[in-house]
Amino acid sequence: MSVPLARVSCHEVRLAPPRICRRAFLNIRHNSNTAVSEAEQQNLTWPEYLEIRKSKRKWETAATIPACILGLVGGLAYFGSLESDATKPIMGIDPLFFYGGCTVSCMGLGYLIGPAIGAAGWRMTHRRAMNLIEAKDRRFHQHIVKNRVDPTAQSATNPVPDFYGEKIGSLHQYRQWLRDQARFRRKARFAEE
Numbered sequence: 001m002s003v004p005l006a007r008v009s010c011h012e013v014r015l016a017p018p019r020i021c022r023r024a025f026l027n028i029r030h031n032s033n034t035a036v037s038e039a040e041q042q043n044l045t046w047p048e049y050l051e052i053r054k055s056k057r058k059w060e061t062a063a064t065i066p067a068c069i070l071g072l073v074g075g076l077a078y079f080g081s082l083e084s085d086a087t088k089p090i091m092g093i094d095p096l097f098f099y100g101g102c103t104v105s106c107m108g109l110g111y112l113i114g115p116a117i118g119a120a121g122w123r124m125t126h127r128r129a130m131n132l133i134e135a136k137d138r139r140f141h142q143h144i145v146k147n148r149v150d151p152t153a154q155s156a157t158n159p160v161p162d163f164y165g166e167k168i169g170s171l172h173q174y175r176q177w178l179r180d181q182a183r184f185r186r187k188a189r190f191a192e193e
Contacts, residue, residue, distance in 0.1 A: 044129075046172055049136040052129075054169035056122045063118030064111060071110025075103035140165075149181050153188035160184065 070170040079102050084095035091098065123130065154160045161180040168174050 001145055002089035044132045044136055046136075047166075049133070049140065050168065050170050050174070052126070052133060053140075056119065057166075057169070059122040060115040063121060064114030067110035067114030067117060068107050069110070071113075072103065073105040075106030079103050108139075147178060149184045149188070158184065158187050 012020065079099040084090075084099065089095070089098075093101075100144060126133065148163060148165070149160060151160045151163060161184055162168075162177060165174075165177055168177050
């Protein structure tokens with residue numbers, strides 16, 4: 001007895017109770033919906049990608065400010081609590097200046113660590129789409145490498161404009177970056193002639 005699959009229902013085939021068939025049907029339906037949403041996500045457009053990139057940069061900046069403040073406060077708390085003798089220099093430097101420099105160095109360390117903390121936080125919130133974003137990142141950096149200028153032609157009066165494309169946050173800014181690269185090429189070429 002061969003019956004086409006399109007005509008088979010839960011009531012004709014009595015191998016499983018109707019509840020299980022309904023669950024299986026709902027699972028298939030749910031899986032097909034997730035497949036559609038994954039297919040939609042596969043089409044990450046350039047404006048969406050650049051907006052995501054801009055939000056990542058904002059996260060990094062937002063994490064840098066508290067990290068700097070925490071570094072400064074931590075440096076003040078530690079180096080401010082140390083007892084020092086003003087008559088004994090540390091490495092030939094007055095202790096007040098040395099500890100002040102160490103405190104500022106702690107703030108600089110916070111400045112360096114802040115973007116890494118912000119990027120890690122951003123990655124944790126966007127981990128579902130990380131494969132798409134990383135693939136688009138690779139394509140974006142291929143575009144940047146292909147279109148950027150040769151930095152050996154730079155001079156004090158003609159510096160390289162945004163060599164890594166870090167400030168690009170929209171299509172308009174990307175087009176402006178391309179124009180700046182072309183302007184640099186023209187200036188470098190005419191300066192040689």
